[in-house]
Amino acid sequence: MSDRQNHKPETGAFFQRDRDWHAPALTPGYKTSILRAPQKALLSLDNTISEITGPVFGHSMLGELDNDLIHNFAKPGESAIGERIIVHGRVLDERGRPVAGALLEFWQANAGGRYRHKKETYLAALDPNFGGCGRTITDDEGYYFFRTIKPGAYPWPNGVNDWRPAHIHFSIFGHGFAQRLITQMYFEGDPMIWKCPIVNTIPDRRAIEQLIAPLDWSNTIPMDARAYKFDIVLRGRRSTFFENRPEGN
Amino acid sequence: MVQELGYLKETASQTAGPYVHIGLTPNFCGIPGVYKSDLGASMVNDKTLGQRITVKGRVIDGAGMPLKDALIEIWQADAGGLYNSPAEMRGTADPNFTGWGRCPTSAEDGVFTFETVKPGRVPFKDGRLMAPHITFWIVARGINIGLHTRMYFPDEAEANAEDPLLARIEYRHRAETLVAAGTAPSYTFDIHLQGEKETVFLDI
Numbered sequence: 001m002s003d004r005q006n007h008k009p010e011t012g013a014f015f016q017r018d019r020d021w022h023a024p025a026l027t028p029g030y031k032t033s034i035l036r037a038p039q040k041a042l043l044s045l046d047n048t049i050s051e052i053t054g055p056v057f058g059h060s061m062l063g064e065l066d067n068d069l070i071h072n073f074a075k076p077g078e079s080a081i082g083e084r085i086i087v088h089g090r091v092l093d094e095r096g097r098p099v100a101g102a103l104l105e106f107w108q109a110n111a112g113g114r115y116r117h118k119k120e121t122y123l124a125a126l127d128p129n130f131g132g133c134g135r136t137i138t139d140d141e142g143y144y145f146f147r148t149i150k151p152g153a154y155p156w157p158n159g160v161n162d163w164r165p166a167h168i169h170f171s172i173f174g175h176g177f178a179q180r181l182i183t184q185m186y187f188e189g190d191p192m193i194w195k196c197p198i199v200n201t202i203p204d205r206r207a208i209e210q211l212i213a214p215l216d217w218s219n220t221i222p223m224d225a226r227a228y229k230f231d232i233v234l235r236g237r238r239s240t241f242f243e244n245r246p247e248g249n
Numbered sequence: 250m251v252q253e254l255g256y257l258k259e260t261a262s263q264t265a266g267p268y269v270h271i272g273l274t275p276n277f278c279g280i281p282g283v284y285k286s287d288l289g290a291s292m293v294n295d296k297t298l299g300q301r302i303t304v305k306g307r308v309i310d311g312a313g314m315p316l317k318d319a320l321i322e323i324w325q326a327d328a329g330g331l332y333n334s335p336a337e338m339r340g341t342a343d344p345n346f347t348g349w350g351r352c353p354t355s356a357e358d359g360v361f362t363f364e365t366v367k368p369g370r371v372p373f374k375d376g377r378l379m380a381p382h383i384t385f386w387i388v389a390r391g392i393n394i395g396l397h398t399r400m401y402f403p404d405e406a407e408a409n410a411e412d413p414l415l416a417r418i419e420y421r422h423r424a425e426t427l428v429a430a431g432t433a434p435s436y437t438f439d440i441h442l443q444g445e446k447e448t449v450f451l452d453i
Contacts, residue, residue: 009335015256017452022262023393030264032391035311036442042452045417049371050384050399051453053334054324055349063284072283094256105288107272115268116280119318131280133272169265169272176336177324178453180395182388184263198264201393207261233257 012238013047014178015094023201030197031158051178052237057103059137066135069108069148073131080130082111082149084225087185087213090142091172094236098142102234103173105135106146113152113164122154147225150187158197165192165199174234185230188214262394269320269388274353289322289351292365296345299328299366302434304400307359308387311443315359319389323350323363323400325382330369367402367433373413380408380415382427387440397451400438401428423449 025037065072070080087106091099109115109132112124116132130149138144148168155163167184174180186193193199193212202208210233219227270278274287293301304323307315326332331342333349342348352361370378380401387396401409409415409428418424426448429436440448 009338011336011338018259019452021258025393027393030391030393033264033393034391036316036389036391037393038396038447038450039311039443040423040447040449042450043414043417044452045414046374047453048373048379048414049332049337050324050326050379050382051397053332053336055333055347056335057288066284073280092257094259096255096257105272107268115271117268117271117278119267131271131275131283133275133280133283135284169263169269171265171269171273177384177386178397180322180386181260181262182265182269182395183260184266198266202261202263204261207258210258210260211263233260235259236256 010175010237010240011052012240013052014176014235014237016044017235021204021207023203027197027201030201033201047176047178052176054173054175054177054179056101057137057173062135062137067146069106069130069132069134069146072134074129078129080110080149081127082130084147085150086145086147086219086221086225086227087168087230088143088145088216088219088227089213089230089232091138091144091174091232091234092142093174093179093234097236098138098140099174099234100138100140100142101175102138102142102144103135104138104144105133105171106148106168107133108148108151108168109154111149111152113154124152124154153192162197163192163195165190165196170232172232172234176237179234181232181234183232184211186212187228188212264390264393265320265388265395267318267390269318270353273320273351277353287351289347289349292347292350292363294345297366298343298345300434302365302367302436304363304365304383304429304436304438305360306429306438306440307361308354308389308440309442313444316354316389317356317359319354319359319361319387321352321354321361322386323365324348324384324386325365326368326371328366328369330371332371370408375413377411377413378408380405380412382412385438385440397453398440398448399427399451400436402436403428403430404433418449
């Protein structure tokens with residue numbers, strides 16, 4: 001377990017989500033959204049205890065290879081095929097504070113752009129040594145890292161010739177259920193990012209750029225693996241300045 | 250000029266896509282051996298306090314078809330009305346109840362199933378008790394940002410009538426979309442993404 005238990009937990013409500021920054025529900029360029037987008041107004045209200053609280057995941061649940069996608073599905077002595085990379089960064093909240101103890105789960109295609117899934121139909125080959133999933137938990141400063149191979153781009157049925165740029169899916173648990181987030185990380189310098197209908201569901205170019213991990217030359221391991229740095233920002237939370245003591249003290 | 254607030258922007262959400270199960274429930278989708286079991290598959294054990302219930306349901310799209318590639322997470326208080334969370338300051342929740350569950354919708358019929366306990370009541374910000382409820386979070390291909398909603402219980406008419414969140418729903422017939430069907434211990438909660446029965450989703 002982390003030292004998180006030694007800190008007084010925060011109990012403030014989370015900052016309201018900026019719905020103009022995120023993709024809207026209905027994005028016709030991404031066709032599947034058309035029948036799956038709620039059409040009525042969301043009911044907006046401040047967090048209650050049901051959203052401020054959230055489950056905790058301890059470091060003790062992690063296996064030794066959970067954050068090593070090169071080896072966690074491979075036969076003993078073998079490893080996944082592809083460009084070896086380290087992905088690392090911090091999980092912060094909107095106030096810039098580290099989010100300690102955050103559970104990160106990731107999944108991705110193999111180096112050829114093929115997922116290990118029975119509904120996957122792309123003709124690229126499966127890698128017998130690559131499963132495509134991993135997880136880790138941030139340390140007290142919000143840092144995380146994992147090792148994997150760079151995923152390939154792949155075509156998908158949307159337009160006649162739509163391709164997903166290389167990406168890694170991330171699922172993040174912060175401290176409250178209202179912070180729950182799933183997103184995707186892209187790689188610096190990939191010209192396909194700007195052609196992707198799923199990327200382009202996001203209206204603000206700056207929000208897209210925040211999903212693109214730069215090559216981190218300083219942390220690249222010579223003769224081994226390049227590094228990409230991907231910081232993730234979860235909703236911030238209000239300070240509980242005078243809550244629970246409306247009459248002073 | 251004034252000082253800058255200096256806040257960061259939240260990382261933008263992206264769809265969970267068609268292969269969310271690879272990452273979040275790998276054992277379910279044929280990737281065994283990486284993790285011992287899928288997280289959130291079990292919320293209770295033999296010692297969990299409270300009334301055992303089963304919640305089943307589907308997520309239904311605008312064409313009336315159940316989603317077979319969705320993933321649902323739920324979060325709820327224990328039978329005594331306490332959350333198993335560090336941010337729960339009112340007491341200590343039942344250690345034999347996680348309060349959190351994760352379930353993919355079935356690839357055959359789109360049904361999700363949670364074995365849990367009926368939650369106790371928890372307070373609204375002003376101290377009034379909310380009716381017993383389970384928080385739902387839904388992700389899937391075609392959903393750009395996870396959908397939050399709540400399930401309330403059909404056998405709690407009195408508590409539901411005084412629930413502060415349900416009271417905020419302007420069109421009263423829409424409040425019914427948050428109330429499960431069935432009777433204890435088996436409830437059904439279908440989530441409609443569109444149409445006349447569209448579920449009330451929360452910006453919370």
